[in-house]
Amino acid sequence: MTSPLATRMKRAFGVGIPLFLFVIVFLTDVVRRGIEIDILWVHVLRDAFLVLAFYLSYVFLSSLRGAAGPDPVKIQRIMLLVGITIPIAYYSLSLYRHGGFEAVEYRLVARDYSTVFLAHLISVITGLLMILVLLYAKDLVFFKRRKGTKRNFTAFLIALFVTSGSTFLSSPLNISIVTFLLFAAAMILAVINSFRMPWIVYLSKREKIISLFWSLALLTIFVSVSVLATSSSFFENALLYYSHPLRYFVSITALFCSIYFGVAFISTLFHFPTAEAFERKRAELSSLHNLSRLVARVLNFDDLVDTVTKMTLEVCDAQSAWLELIRPRSLSRTTIAKVRPVEYKAEVVSLKNISQAEIDAITSVDGSHLRETVFSTKKALLINEVGGDKLTRHMKGMKKKIGSLLITPLISHAEVSGILYATKDMVYGFDQDDIDLLSAFADHVSIAIENSRLIEQSLERERLQQEMLVAQAMQRKLLPQELPQCSNFDIDAVSSMAQEVGGDYYDFAILDENRIGIIVGDVSGKGVPAAFYMAEVKGIFQSLSNICRSPKEFVVKANKALIGTIDKRSFISVLYAILNLKTGQLVLSRAGHCPLLYVTDHKTEYVRPTGLGLGLADGPLFENATEEKTINLKPGDVCIFYSDGITESRGSSEEELGYDRLKEIVGRVKEETASGIKEEILRAVREYTGNSNVEDDMTLIVLKWGT
Amino acid sequence: MRADLLKHIYGRRKAGMSDFKVMAREEPPVSVLEIKGYLDAHTAPELEGAIDKLVKEKKYKIIVNCRELSYISSAGLGVFMAYIEEVRKNDGDIKLTNMSPKIFNVFDLLGFPLLYEIFKDESEAMKRFIDKR
Numbered sequence: 008m009t010s011p012l013a014t015r016m017k018r019a020f021g022v023g024i025p026l027f028l029f030v031i032v033f034l035t036d037v038v039r040r041g042i043e044i045d046i047l048w049v050h051v052l053r054d055a056f057l058v059l060a061f062y063l064s065y066v067f068l069s070s071l072r073g074a075a076g077p078d079p080v081k082i083q084r085i086m087l088l089v090g091i092t093i094p095i096a097y098y099s100l101s102l103y104r105h106g107g108f109e110a111v112e113y114r115l116v117a118r119d120y121s122t123v124f125l126a127h128l129i130s131v132i133t134g135l136l137m138i139l140v141l142l143y144a145k146d147l148v149f150f151k152r153r154k155g156t157k158r159n160f161t162a163f164l165i166a167l168f169v170t171s172g173s174t175f176l177s178s179p180l181n182i183s184i185v186t187f188l189l190f191a192a193a194m195i196l197a198v199i200n201s202f203r204m205p206w207i208v209y210l211s212k213r214e215k216i217i218s219l220f221w222s223l224a225l226l227t228i229f230v231s232v233s234v235l236a237t238s239s240s241f242f243e244n245a246l247l248y249y250s251h252p253l254r255y256f257v258s259i260t261a262l263f264c265s266i267y268f269g270v271a272f273i274s275t276l277f278h279f280p281t282a283e284a285f286e287r288k289r290a291e292l293s294s295l296h297n298l299s300r301l302v303a304r305v306l307n308f309d310d311l312v313d314t315v316t317k318m319t320l321e322v323c324d325a326q327s328a329w330l331e332l333i334r335p336r337s338l339s340r341t342t343i344a345k346v347r348p349v350e351y352k353a354e355v356v357s358l359k360n361i362s363q364a365e366i367d368a369i370t371s372v373d374g375s376h377l378r379e380t381v382f383s384t385k386k387a388l389l390i391n392e393v394g395g396d397k398l399t400r401h402m403k404g405m406k407k408k409i410g411s412l413l414i415t416p417l418i419s420h421a422e423v424s425g426i427l428y429a430t431k432d433m434v435y436g437f438d439q440d441d442i443d444l445l446s447a448f449a450d451h452v453s454i455a456i457e458n459s460r461l462i463e464q465s466l467e468r469e470r471l472q473q474e475m476l477v478a479q480a481m482q483r484k485l486l487p488q489e490l491p492q493c494s495n496f497d498i499d500a501v502s503s504m505a506q507e508v509g510g511d512y513y514d515f516a517i518l519d520e521n522r523i524g525i526i527v528g529d530v531s532g533k534g535v536p537a538a539f540y541m542a543e544v545k546g547i548f549q550s551l552s553n554i555c556r557s558p559k560e561f562v563v564k565a566n567k568a569l570i571g572t573i574d575k576r577s578f579i580s581v582l583y584a585i586l587n588l589k590t591g592q593l594v595l596s597r598a599g600h601c602p603l604l605y606v607t608d609h610k611t612e613y614v615r616p617t618g619l620g621l622g623l624a625d626g627p628l629f630e631n632a633t634e635e636k637t638i639n640l641k642p643g644d645v646c647i648f649y650s651d652g653i654t655e656s657r658g659s660s661e662e663e664l665g666y667d668r669l670k671e672i673v674g675r676v677k678e679e680t681a682s683g684i685k686e687e688i689l690r691a692v693r694e695y696t697g698n699s700n701v702e703d704d705m706t707l708i709v710l711k712w713g714t
Numbered sequence: 715m716r717a718d719l720l721k722h723i724y725g726r727r728k729a730g731m732s733d734f735k736v737m738a739r740e741e742p743p744v745s746v747l748e749i750k751g752y753l754d755a756h757t758a759p760e761l762e763g764a765i766d767k768l769v770k771e772k773k774y775k776i777i778v779n780c781r782e783l784s785y786i787s788s789a790g791l792g793v794f795m796a797y798i799e800e801v802r803k804n805d806g807d808i809k810l811t812n813m814s815p816k817i818f819n820v821f822d823l824l825g826f827p828l829l830y831e832i833f834k835d836e837s838e839a840m841k842r843f844i845d846k847r
Contacts, residue, residue, distance in 0.1 A: 531788030532755070575799070576792030580824060599824040619825030623795065632828050 510537025774806020
């Protein structure tokens with residue numbers, strides 16, 4: 008549809024055909040001037056050609072004119088240029104010498120050829136220009152169109168064309184009743200359409216002033232054209248001679264425009280007082296829109312609060328503004344319903360055009376009632392005359408001149424999470440619109456601040472989670488990376504933490520070519536604190552195990568090392584055994600830990616030397632409490648070292664796995680390899696915990712002697 | 715912190731595990747705390763609060779009756795460790811009584827009987843406090 012060829016063809020038709028028709032009609036009239044042609048169909052054809060020519064021109068011009076856009080001032084300017092061309096063209100053309108018309112019988116006859124020529128020129132120019140005028144007038148009427156707009160204007164157009172058409176082929180010197188009535192109807196419709204000028208309200212103050220002048224000018228021009236078209240001037244005669252319908256078209260359109268711009272002029276005048284208010288309202292709405300978008304976009308907390316105070320200044324034209332965030336003083340209080348100054352903390356996070364000292368003078372202890380009023384009402388507080396209001400009596404001594412003060416709460420989860428302050432030098436500086444706007448703004452702000460906080464918290468949480476994963480990887484490295492290998496025994500071990508890090512520990516130490524140390528330990532508690540102690544125990548084990556000849560010696564020295572640093576509520580249980588690889592002798596000490604489970608061919612029992620957990624007591628009390636026991640392992644014997652996470656494993660039921668059941672399980676599978684026994688124990692644990700979360704750290708070492 | 719936040723951090727609690735109660739009574743010159751239910755990291759603060767209150771009121775002769783105690787974790791044990799020094803410094807003590815075999819085993823494994831006087835019944839502990847005078 009919009010190919011260059013199609014456009015060119017449209018242009019060719021739109022210009023070419025009307026031009027061709029105008030020329031034909033001109034030639035016809037020239038011939039008629041000389042020779043009397045009384046054939047009716049010549050006249051009919053001539054007039055029909057004109058209608059066709061103007062119609063095509065109308066179509067072409069309306070397609071051309073799309074560029075104007077909804078700019079009323081621009082439209083008026085264009086109409087002014089178009090409109091003023093008519094009288095200018097007419098007056099300059101009519102300067103050329105011409106004989107004028109004379110009425111012969113029922114029609115007009117041109118006295119000379121130049122009259123014919125001038126009449127054609129004037130009529131075609133006026134006709135085309137008035138078509139343009141009508142098209143632009145339509146744009147103005149259709150500005151912000153409503154339901155009735157199209158109907159009313161179409162009615163007017165119909166009346167216009169019917170009235171004009173009613174004079175087709177009639178004598179220019181007679182006016183029929185029908186035409187007159189139609190004309191009246193058209194004028195009524197013209198008046199109805201002349202009150203359609205909503206575009207005036209939307210003009211800025213400057214545009215209104217310009218529009219005032221344009222309207223006046225347009226009024227003048229179209230009144231002139233109307234007068235010209237009805238005053239028996241050469242202009243009217245030229246039109247009547249050329250085309251009777253055209254003259255009606257011209258005068259009705261000109262009259263319509265006169266009325267329209269007359270009303271526009273008066274309307275614009277009357278709109279001046281409200282112009283400022285209207286503009287403010289529009290600015291406020293677009294401000295609020297910008298604010299909410301901006302505030303939703305800014306995620307960094309500092310940028311956000313800075314934007315908030317900046318926008319507060321702009322939005323209500325304030326001289327200074329600041330934003331306070333309210334936090335309950337202690338974390339356990341989540342609401343500040345019963346408010347006293349000590350219960351909450353108010354922190355200024357952004358300020359504009361005011362100093363912290365001045366803010367303190369306004370809202371500190373003497374002024375805390377301002378805040379508290381807002382806490383209890385959860386609505387904005389407006390002080391119209393700071394100097395005279397009893398609420399702001401405390402501000403009397405301030406150097407900074409403040410006339411009015413608007414305090415708006417930020418509500419989040421039905422609580423006041425912050426307060427936005429704005430001041431103006433003028434008294435009564437804030438009106439209801441400012442309060443409404445700032446309140447609407449405050450709602451957006453509290454959401455944005457909460458978002459910003461949540462995002463920061465989320466990022467922090469992610470960071471901590473990353474740290475925990477790193478800690479987890481590091482702690483895994485503290486556990487044995489490989490199991491000791493020996494032809495005399497079969498060992499398997501496993502350890503799992505309830506959280507990312509934990510307090511369970513196991514380790515092996517090659518003490519010399521014949522002896523290996525095996526330790527399992529459990530720090531009281533879980534998580535990060537337990538993990539710290541676990542690392543300390545590993546350090547102690549690595550350094551002391553080689554020096555200590557016996558398990559008891561190690562345990563006693565380990566207790567001495569720990570008692571200084573360990574928290575008084577914490578303790579560490581360990582089970583430490585030294586295995587002689589040559590003789591199969593196992594010596595062990597138990598510092599508060601779960602007893603060793605020992606399986607030999609005819610019995611399964613717990614070996615439980617007396618002992619005290621590490622960190623519970625120091626000196627002789629600890630040493631005296633610590634016992635050593637010895638077992639001589641025979642081939643096939645199994646020793647299980649474990650932590651209480653195994654025996655205490657339980658699922659949703661109250662039933663623990665327990666020591667008895669562990670004994671029974673191991674007794675059942677003692678013929679298996681160390682791995683097999685380990686797997687069986689783990690299977691039982693899984694069975695007991697079921698689908699619920701693991702509650703405690705778990706460690707298991709299975710030692711099978713002599714394979 | 716809010717209970718619901720705690721729950722979120724520590725995970726969903728299993729059924730029946732959050733039940734713990736401390737009932738305090740005075741049997742001058744001794745204060746008796748009857749603890750009932752599940753004593754772990756979540757519920758230990760309650761026991762701590764009760765002991766703390768007695769210590770603030772300078773009531774250093776304390777008996778903890780564990781008759782209805784169903785479970786104790788290291789956090790619970792840690793509460794006793796936190797106050798024992800101060801209590802003994804002021805010529806008092808924390809004596810533990812009426813433990814079920816299972817609960818006693820937990821204390822015994824760690825060697826608590828070597829640090830604390832544990833009695834089969836409250837009356838014995840009471841007698842010990844009075845005789846000492």
